[in-house]
Amino acid sequence: MTQCTNFLSREPVRAALSGAVAMAVAMGIGRFFYTPVLPGMMTGLGLDAAEAGVIAAANFAGYLLGALLAAHGWATGRERPLAIGALAATVLLLFAMALASDVAVLSVIRFLAGLASAFAMIFTSGIVLSIGLSHGDPRVQRAHFSGVGCGIAVSAVLVYVLSLVPPTAISPWRIDWLAGGLLGAVGLAAVALLLPRPAAQADSRREPSIRWTRPLVALTASYGLFGIGYVVTATFIVAIARAGAHDPLLECLTWLVTGAAAAISLFAWRPVERRLGVAATYLAALLLEAVGVAATVVLPFPASALIGGALLGFTFMIVTAYGLQLGRRLASDSPRQVLALMTAAFGVGQIVGPLGAGILAAQTGSYVLPSLVAAGVLLIAAVTVVAGGALSIKSP
Numbered sequence: 001m002t003q004c005t006n007f008l009s010r011e012p013v014r015a016a017l018s019g020a021v022a023m024a025v026a027m028g029i030g031r032f033f034y035t036p037v038l039p040g041m042m043t044g045l046g047l048d049a050a051e052a053g054v055i056a057a058a059n060f061a062g063y064l065l066g067a068l069l070a071a072h073g074w075a076t077g078r079e080r081p082l083a084i085g086a087l088a089a090t091v092l093l094l095f096a097m098a099l100a101s102d103v104a105v106l107s108v109i110r111f112l113a114g115l116a117s118a119f120a121m122i123f124t125s126g127i128v129l130s131i132g133l134s135h136g137d138p139r140v141q142r143a144h145f146s147g148v149g150c151g152i153a154v155s156a157v158l159v160y161v162l163s164l165v166p167p168t169a170i171s172p173w174r175i176d177w178l179a180g181g182l183l184g185a186v187g188l189a190a191v192a193l194l195l196p197r198p199a200a201q202a203d204s205r206r207e208p209s210i211r212w213t214r215p216l217v218a219l220t221a222s223y224g225l226f227g228i229g230y231v232v233t234a235t236f237i238v239a240i241a242r243a244g245a246h247d248p249l250l251e252c253l254t255w256l257v258t259g260a261a262a263a264i265s266l267f268a269w270r271p272v273e274r275r276l277g278v279a280a281t282y283l284a285a286l287l288l289e290a291v292g293v294a295a296t297v298v299l300p301f302p303a304s305a306l307i308g309g310a311l312l313g314f315t316f317m318i319v320t321a322y323g324l325q326l327g328r329r330l331a332s333d334s335p336r337q338v339l340a341l342m343t344a345a346f347g348v349g350q351i352v353g354p355l356g357a358g359i360l361a362a363q364t365g366s367y368v369l370p371s372l373v374a375a376g377v378l379l380i381a382a383v384t385v386v387a388g389g390a391l392s393i394k395s396p
Contacts, residue, residue, distance in 0.1 A: 011131055011135070011196050012131060012132065012135045012137045012139075012140050014194045014195070014196050015127070015128045015131040015132065015140050015144075015195075015196055016128070016132075016139065016140045016143035016144060017143070017190075017194055018124075018128070018190070018191050018194035018195040018196070019124060019125070019127075019128035019140070019143065019144030019147065019195075020143050020144055020146055020147030020150065021147060021187045021190045021191050021194070022083065022087060022120060022124040022128075022147065022187070022191045022195070023121065023124070023144060023145060023146075023147030023148045023151065024147040024148065024150050024151030024154070024187055025087055025090060025091070025120070025151065025184045025187035025188060025191070026086070026087060026090055026116070026117045026120035026121055026124070027117060027121060027147070027148040027151060028147065028148045028149065028150060028151015028152045028153075028154070028155060028259065029090075029094065029151045029154075029155055029180055029183060029184050029187075030087075030090035030093075030094065030113055030116065030117045030120070030184065031059065031063070031113070031114070031117045032148075032151070032152050032155070032234065033094065033155050033176075033177075033180045034055070034056060034059065034110070034235070035234060035235060035236075035237065035238050035255060036155055036156055036159040036176075036238050036251065036252075036255045037159060037173050037176045037177065037180075038052055038235070038236075038238060038239055039238055039239050039242040039251065040171075040172055040173035040176065041173045042239065044171045044172070044173050045101060047103070048362050049236070049239075049357075049358045049361035049362045049367075050358040050359050050361070050362040051103050051358070052235075052236075052239070052354075052358055053235070053354040053355050053356075053357060053358020053359065053361075054103065054107060054354075054355065054358065055103060055106050055107050055110050056110070056231075056235045056354035056358070057350075057351045057353075057354045057355045057358075058106075058107035058108070058110045058111040058114070059110035059111060059113055059114040060114055060227075060231070060347055060350035060351045060353075060354065061111055061114065061347070061351050062110065062111035062112055062113060062114025062115040062116075062117075062118070063114035063115065063117060063118045063343075063347045063350065064114075064118075064344055064347030064348060064350075064351060065114075065115055065118075065347075066114065066115040066116070066117070066118025066119050066122075067118045067122065067340050067341070067343035067344040067346075067347050068340070068341075068344050069115075069119075070118060070119060070122040070123065070340045070343075079123040079126050079127055079198055080123075080127060080195060080197055080198065082119055082123045083119070083120055083123035083124040083127065083191075083195065084188070084191060084192050084195065085119075086116045086117070086118075086119035086120035086123065087116075087120050087184075087187070087188045087191055088188055089112070089113075089116040090113060090116045090117060090120060090184060090188075091181055091184040091185050091188055092181075093109055093110075093112055093113040093116060094113070094177055094180045094181035094184050095177070095178060095181035096109045097109055097110075097113075097177040098174040098175070098176075098177035098178045098181070099174075114347075118343065118347070121343070122339060122340055122343060124144075124191075124195070125144065125324075125339065126198070126335075126339070127195065127196065127198045128140060128141075128144045128195075129141055129144065130198060131196060131198075132144070141266075141321065141325075142266040142267055142270070142321075145266055145317050145320065145321045146262070146263045146264070146265075146266050146267070146317070147263075148262055148263075148317055149258075149259045149260065149261065149262025149263030149264070149265065149313060149317060150259065150263045151259070152255060152258055152259030152262060152263075152313070153255075153256050153258075153259030153260050153262075153263060154183070154259070155180065155183075155255070155259070156252050156253075156254075156255035156256040156258075156259055157252065157256060158176075158179055158180070158183065159176050159251075159252065159255075160248055160249065160251070160252030160256075162175055162176055162179060163248040163252075164248075209334065209337075210331045210334045210337050210338055210341065211331070213330060214388055214389055215330055215388055215389045215390040216327065216330040216331060216338075216390075217388060218384055218385055218387065218388015218389065218390050219323065219326055219327060219330065219342075219385055219388065219390045220327070220341065220342050220345045221345070221381075221384050221388070222286075222323075222381040222382070222384040222385040222388070222390070223319075223323045223327075223342050223345050223346050223349075223381075224345035224346060224348055224349040225349060225377050225378070225380055225381035225384060226286065226289075226319050226323070226346065226349065226378065226381045227345070227346040227347065227348065227349020227350040227352075227353065228349040228350070228352050228353040228356075228374065228377045229289070229290065229293060229349075229353070229374045229375065229377040229378035229381060230289060230293070230312065230316045230319070230353075230374075230378070231349070231350045231353035231354055231374075232293065232353050232354065232357040232367075232370050232371060232373075232374035233292070233293045233296055233308060233309075233312050233371065233374065234312065234316065235353070235354045235357070236354075236357065236361070236367055236370075237254060237255070237258065237296060237305065237308065237309055237312065238251050238254060238255050239367070240296055240297070240304075240305060240367050240371075241254040241302070241305040243366075243367070244301040244302060244304075244305065245301070245302060250302055250305065253306065254305045254306060254309045255309065257306055257309045257310045257313065258309035258310065258312055258313035259313060260313065261309070261310045261311075261312075261313030261314040262313035262314070262316065262317045263313075264314075265313065265314045265315065265317050265318050266317060266318065266321060268314070269281060269285070269318050272284065273322075278322050278325055278326060278329075279322075279326060279385075279390055279391045280391060281318065281322055282318070282319060282322040282323055282326060282385065283382055283385060283386065283391060285315040285318040285319045285322070286315075286319055286378055286381055286382040286385070287378075287379070287382050288311060288314070288315050289311065289312065289315035289316060289319065289378055290375045290376075290378035290379050290382070291311060291375075292307070292308050292310070292311025292312050292314075292315060293308065293311075293312065293371055293374050293375040293378060294371065294372060294375040295307050295308040295311060296308030296309075296312075296367070296371050297366075297367060297368040297371040297372065298372075320346075323342065324339055324342060324343075326390065327339065327342045330390075353374065356370065356373070357370035357371075357373075357374065358370075360373070
């Protein structure tokens with residue numbers, strides 16, 4: 001017990017664990033829980049793909065607003081309470097989803113949830129990544145971002161287990177949201193206990209304005225296009241699996257594989273990063289993700305869902321984490337601003353993605369065309385980052 005207490009008292013360990021749990025709650029559950037629950041909501045509420053896309057886009061609009069608000073200096077010195085408060089709001093909004101039925105109300109709830117998840121991600125990341133850098137320990141960053149995949153994997157199992165429970169008077173999808181809220185509450189308690197307080201001197205001054213160079217503009221544009229390309233599959237892949245087989249086990253496996261691949265990706269890609277550098281690894285992940293998004297509708301079923309989910313999970317956290325890392329290098333004097341503004345560009349892409357995909361899917365009766373368009377957008381994102389000269393960024 002003493003050894004365990006001493007282990008948890010180390011600041012990098014506490015930062016890594018609390019960061020992973022925070023990302024699991026804010027992102028893996030708070031943002032992505034909508035994906036495994038969506039097929040049940042579409043059946044229970046009679047939603048079509050366009051309406052499902054509207055609700056998803058509302059979440060991403062909230063995420064965009066949260067990222068823009070977090071870019072300013074008003075949060076200086078308040079990062080920890082803001083991060084924990086945002087996680088608490090995320091939990092309450094998970095419960096709220098179980099109580100609503102109207103598309104407009106559901107959209108408002110998901111909008112607020114997106115705002116909360118952006119605050120939680122940006123302010124928690126600011127604390128955790130700074131601690132990792134100050135201790136020279138890259139494992140802190142990898143553990144922190146792996147929490148997203150862990151949250152996705154756990155939520156997949158949770159929804160599947162609940163599907164085995166005998167029917168009750170409460171709709172199954174509502175039970176899913178209630179259970180997600182309970183799981184998030186447990187994570188919130190862990191983060192409140194473990195998350196270190198940032199060093200006072202780390203935020204003692206306001207950051208200068210970002211100096212926009214050509215590589216930084218290209219990277220930010222690429223990151224926004226990535227938001228469009230990945231989110232179509234991330235939103236609808238479980239619905240794609242249900243359309244192919246209507247098998248709860250396959251739906252679970254599809255989302256579980258996605259989450260598990262995301263959880264290990266930051267560790268599995270480390271040898272590639274050592275050999276190629278962060279910028280080239282970012283590019284490679286974008287290209288592989290384009291293959292995965294296309295695979296969800298090109299390969300024969302059910303391999304399409306499983307392989308597409310695995311490739312999505314194996315790449316989207318790499319593009320996220322390494323993209324933000326590149327941004328911090330290009331704007332090293334304004335790390336929080338560049339984190340927030342790149343996240344905002346990402347947020348714009350995420351609004352466009354599900355709206356466009358939902359409309360295309362509703363009009364064509366399948367997810368084939370929106371998925372192929374999304375894969376094409378990812379290829380454009382790759383070309384953009386190359387053409388802008390961002391690949392010339394050298395690893396430290």
